[in-house]
Amino acid sequence: MLRLDCLRAIYSDLEKCLVVTIMGALPAELQSLGHRPNFFYLQHAMGLASSTGLGLALSLPHQKVMVLDGDGSLLMNLGTLTTLARYKPKNLLHIVFDNESLLSVGGFPTATGTGTDLEGIARAAGIPETSTVRTVEEFTKAIRHAISSDGLETIVAKVEATGPKTFVTDLGLLENRFQFRRHIQSLAAKTK
């Protein structure tokens, strides 16, 4: 399963969510499908995409928040799973693309390549709904179901360790950040 195919399959569903991604190949692929103002790409600070999603979800309880995480990033901040599980925001969806690799820095294998089970860790941390998916069909079904229902969920998607040739895009980090915040403010203004 390719991450790009997964992203393409759910691209239209992302419109309803605030989306926070990790750095590297994932945001480059998502931007290749088309940037949107409700996408924020955390292009460093590995491990904190899920914490950012938690801050958003707790602050905007009526807004669905989707975190697109990766195995390398999540392994740098495993404690985040215990914090997510502690507060269980029902509007937070945590997706982990697990390619068993630190692809962006030369493809070195992560611990998921030698048997570490991130879904198992998430479940043991207390995340109420967890699953592992291996096909684009399973992935799409799991995401659509999670978007349309309430409850914190971690979905681990096993993908191949491939990505685009370059990760730098022409979207400035600060441009992305200010546009994202402004977009959220415009949503708040609409609901008033």
Add this chain to the structure above:
Amino acid sequence: MPVSLENSQLIYHALKSCGVQLLSALPETWLVHLIHIAENDPQMTLVRLAKEEEGVGLSAGAHFAGVKSAMLMQNHGFLAAINGIVSFAHLYKIPLLMLISYRGTFGERDPWQTEGGNVTEPLLRAMNIPYSFLDAPASVEKRIRDAHTLAESSLQPVALLLTRDLMWEE
């Protein structure tokens, strides 16, 4: 426990009057009262962390959502949060109001706190983080208000060091 309840209340009310609605925290002795007060305040979202660096993400998410936040941590927690501060808060211009208990300075009896005390201010300076001290009840409210104002206008992390003089009663 000789942690000052009165001064903890003073700090908490100052945060509230700045409009802080989300507080991330990792317990440490000097912060015990502050965390209990936050816990009992239904208007406050208290997020107990596993590690202080998570608080940078929490505060960034809250900022994007238009919610004001603050972080409670020990100086060793600040050390544990440094990558997040640099590669998120500085990189993306995220305001952070960091209240850091300043352990390991004059009067410290716990040997394990002493190295952290030596490096806290040099690190804050090296990181270009504006900082000041909460060291006397009379100036607490204004210092917190001023720190918050600067964080919001400059969109950067600022630090207030909670000192033994303010937090400890013997």
